Amino acid sequence: MTLNRRIFLHQLGLGVAGLGLIGSLPTTLRAAPLRSFRLPRSLPEAQGVSSAGLLDFVNAVEAAKLNLHSLMVVRHGQVVAEGWWAPYAPDLKHTLYSLSKSFTSSAIGLAVAEKRLTVEDKVVSFFPNEVPATVSANLAAMRVKDLLTMATGHDKDSTGALRSDPDQNWVKAFLAQPVEHEPGTFFVYNSGATYMLSAIIQKVTGQPLLAYLKPRLFDPLGIEGADWETDPKGIATGGWGLRVRTEDIAKFGQLYLKKGIWNGKRILPEAWIEDATKFQIQSKGGSRPKEENDWLQGYGYQFWRCRNGAYRGDGAFGQYCIVMPEKDTVIAITSETSDMQGILDQVWKHILPGIQPEAIAAKPVVPLKQKLAALALPLPAGQATSPTVARVTGKPYQMADNSLNIKRVSLAFQNGSCVCTLHDDQGEHRVVCGLGNWKEGETDLSTVPLKLVPTSVPKETKTKLAGSGAWSDENTFTMTWRFIETAHYENVTCRFDGDDLRLEFQKSLAVLSNTKDPRPVLEGKLMGTVSQGK
Structure with missing residues (x-):
């Protein structure tokens, strides 16, 4: 991750914080994916891929603990490999972070084509109504x-x-910033510039x-259910905040690989594709050193631009749309790394x-299919039960005053799962965790730390x-809560x-980052026979 990107995320205050609002998760809410168009599938060797x-x-990525969430490889327009590390799955959207920028750029290309x-x-x-009283020459x-090339000055x-x-007023705030350099001459990674493209x-x-x-890009490609974070005035953030599925990322890359043509129809001008993906400025x-550095x-x-004649859209923590024109290949990846x-x-x-020029005569490696079908992120380490369960299950603990405003906590173990119930100043909130597996549901956790901006995705409240949990020792129960449409x-x-x-x-x-979480450690006392509902 680049330094500028780290600074960007620090400025956003990014973190999964603020546990004041935790929702009820009793059932699996995953809907069937909407597949108005799916890319065709093929065996790797048939398309010249080993x-x-x-x-x-x-x-290799598992051994290096790079924490991939999904992978899709497309050769000659055919998906030759695809996999999702559970609990991530094909039908789930995934936040793209700065990979959103490439979609925003495409919107500008469409608007240019429409004159x-x-x-x-x-x-x-x-x-004209948002400019400062004195407009500098820069x-x-x-x-x-200059917005497109991150060369605003x-x-x-x-x-x-x-x-x-x-x-x-983000537009006015952007225009009020000092512009220290002549535009077009100085590169700095600037998500505010992409926001201005959206505006x-x-x-x-x-x-x-x-x-x-939607009608110009998403509908033709069969990208359904996309959403985008907005600023407080309802303008899409542009530089981040788009959520689509892994296959949608691959479709987008395939459109660019084919220089703007999709199913025989021109979606984007070829000249725009050329300009958008060529070297415009030194990054x-x-x-x-440069020869080893894709930034x-x-x-x-x-x-x-990438090494090996490729180019990419990418987002923080490893959201990738890699296009390799010389190899007629697209690779879509989501992750948290x-x-x-x-x-x-x-x-x-x-x-x-x-990746070979022609089909490969060798048979596909059987373990690849087995591996891709069994991908999974690690569950919490430990045992499904403990002698402590009988003593604590369902019993409420009164928590000492804390900045999260959590008043009471209880854990109820039953039917192969644990229901964690939190009471705060907003009421009761439940999270269900599997024991030795994942249980899916929803949370009404505040979207601000997950979605970066206060208004987040319009109308989204959950x-x-x-969730999954395990006893790491007789008296310690650890849960992992994965926000599966984020990273x-x-x-x-x-x-x-x-x-x-x-x-x-x-x-x-x-x-x-191997740092301490800023939230307090909560201390609680068993409430004995006090009713959990009071």
Whole structure:
């Protein structure tokens, strides 16, 4: 992950925090995927791809603990490998983080084709009522193209300033930022710039970004159920916040691979594809020399250039749409990793060498099919039960005053699962965890830390979740709550000692960075015969 991206996420205050609102999770809520169009399937060798190389890739990313959530490899338009690490699954959307930027760029390409704007248009021309009293020469010179290429002239990412604007007017806040460099000459990764592309789309079309893209891009590709986070005024965040399925990422990459043609119909102009994916400006990032660094290969219109003649859209924690024109191949990946370069390294090491010009005569490697069918993220380590269960099951614990406003906690073990019930100032909230498996449901946990902006996805009040728990020792029960349409999870540890309960939270980002979770450890006392419902 690049330094700028780390700064961006720090500014967003990202973390799975604020456990004040936990919802009821009694049943599996997974709906059947909407498949108005599925990519065709084929065996790897039939499309000239080595099953052994694919298997080596999967084994390598697992050995390196790169925490992939999904993988789809497309060759000659055919899916030759696909897999989801349970509890992630084909029908679940996944937050794309900055891979969203490539979709926003596509919207600009469509609007340019419709002659609603040009990349040479000045940014201030779209927002005459939001410009500062004094417009600097650099701000006046900033073009749509400079937003696209992350060359706005800002010295740092503007996202933090947008999110902290007291008037919640992100457009005005962006235009108020100092522009220290001549636009077009200085690259800095700037998600605020992509937000402005979204704002421009809404300005010139009268439609939010998602509504504009739906009939022009999503419907033709059969991408259904997509949603996008918005700013407080309802403008799509643009630079992050889109959620689609893994196969939708692959379809998007296939559209670009075919230079804007989908099922014989032109969706995007070929000239736009060329401009969007070629070297436009020297990028920054990573810690390796250029020949080993996929962040120093150059930047296009919200696409990164890669080594090996490839390009990609990518998002924080390893959301990838990798397009390899020379190999007629697309790779879609979702994950939660702190080593984004590590995932790309394994693609170049294992998948790329196995892509051959013609079909491969060898039979597919049987273990690949078996491996892909059995992918799973690790469950909490330990036993399904403990002698402590009989003493604590269903009994409420009164928690000492805490900043999370959690008043009472109880754990009820029954029918191969654990129901964790939390009472706070908003009422009762339940999370169901499987014992030795995942139980799926929903949570009404506040979306702010998961979705980054206060308004989040419009009208969404619940987040899908899968839970599992185990006894790591006789008196310690640990739950993992995976927010399965995001990249993240958290561990919740309950330690019983006589009549005392200690409850500790650890978000996955703290795990990745080996840092302490900022939330307090909660202390509780057994309430004896006090009714749980009171």
